[in-house]
Amino acid sequence: MTLTRREVLVALAAAGAGLATGCSGDDTGPGPATDPTSAPPRSASPSASPSPLRDPTRLRVAGVIAEGLTVPWGVVFLRDGSALVTERDTARVLRVRDGGATTVGEVPGVDTDSGEGGLMGLVVHPDGDAVIAFLTSPEDNRIVRMSYDGRRLGRPKVLVGDIPRAFNHNGGRLAIGPDGMLYASTGDAGARERAQDVDAISGKILRMTLDGRAAEDNPFDNRVWSYGHRNVEGLAFDTEGRLWAAEFGDQQTDELNLIERGANYGWPQTEGPTDAEGITGPKAWWSTDDASPAGVGIAHGTAYVAALRGRCVWAVPLSGEDAGRPRRRLASEDLGRVRNAVPAPDGSLWVTTSNTDGRGDPRSGDDRILRVTVG
Template structure:
């Protein structure tokens, strides 16, 4: 994986959203928007990444990024710059959508030096605990935390997130087998919740890792400041979803999609796949920020306490191509990864010089 630091090239009239443009900038400076509400300066921290998927911050402000196909983890400095190879995760099996996927840093990292990874493997997918060296220059697999997640060529899910309760939340896909999603005795098509040691929290609804079910392919998980858990889910033909995850609830797949169909809890937001196909989401400044793959845009979805408070707004439409991951950095800015190099596995080719890249996006507080 190659990375290099440079700032976003400036264009005098680059449209971000309707009616909002970027101002011209001197070479080597970051683009300052004029600005669309909630969006500020954009800086390209790194480029030349090979299929980046998961991203997790360490206490020093640097971030680990996973290479989906390579199984490698690199560390990117907080200010951007040359990455450092940390190590390779064993047992990664690459497929059309599989490989080394989500990452999550232990809330007790200063004590346990542990980062969790979602591994698409064979014969099943798994979540593993990785132990980082004191100098952050190497890693080893410490243990398998959860095994037995069904695998396939696509629909792996793969996002990891620690909740405020200290438990690890895991997003899975239906492994291209829709009938498993409503089955509570199966780990696919679910949002799972386990303790960091892999045991089952006492208040899980079914005495298993399953927390919610009836999902198609969840690739985004984030938690709001009040502890509300949100999930971004790829739909089939009509609707992608953002759901508020509540204990023991059925979210309807395959009998329901978006607001349509029978049974299941309905999403708080739904968008057509051509405009979304979501992966990562993060919560900041009173809204969810959601990466769009096919939609090639960054969505702002206003929501507080699980209730939507406004209409979706799109930024950066087709400016950087497919967007995969969104995380909130310790300084409050968003880090966003693109996802164009993985088109080779889907029959296409990268469309932009320098792909793939990590962007740092400053947020402008929304007026109350």
């Protein structure tokens, strides 16, 4: 009998984390115990610069935007304030407004029974007439472009293919930078040593033009922008154009990293804070019990890091190139696993749950997109 992806994940979760502490993606192995309201020792940098909000780390659930979804993964806002949302396990793209969601397309060629792969990251082309998505096909992970006329998606055209895929560690996040370039995260796909090979595409953050070609000023004359990554599922730019990434650790430490051109982030040689020569360490970090960080959004001088295993949003004040003490927010059994935290045009956050992904405990209404007020 062939098991589906969800049946395998449920079986693994039921068997306990001790079976695979070194290779899981969303739920990694146990790390040191921590205070449930704060992070373990991390960067000792100062708090964020002054904000018009009284406390940008204070979050409150204000309502439900949409419910009954299946692993909502990528969220990108349109000019009218609505958003396009990918469902990882159905290959659907939804247009979501307050009060509901409608399907604008089901992307063909997506392997929806591929472990942590499926239909993942999404960005809207600056021209507004297309979207770019990161997906898992039966053969590989790939980045595709699809036309979008405001009602329906067109057929996918491959921009980048042959990105290694695996049951775990597929990366999948996309972002368009202030330089107009497309950034993408790729996981190590279980072949950890590839993360240190700058000629390999896995275990990296990539930088390319919007048609998938390597940017001319990249450090290694290919698409690679930074390397030594295990599994980055969160990418976001701050107001000064700095790129931040949330990364799954292995058995000890999850990370929030400031991404620099050509930098080595250590995997698999290091995990978490390090003094190793030639390695760039994280700006903030957590035990793997407290985070398993997925999406990250930046607004109000704060990085909002969605935590799957931590079942919360970590609010991390930013000050220039430094990160202050993370604050644990929205921790609730009713919320469960949190997949993404995306700043909305009105100053709120759209926070997505991930309880239908095979590792959670779905409740009535899951999965949901919640409107969360800040301050």
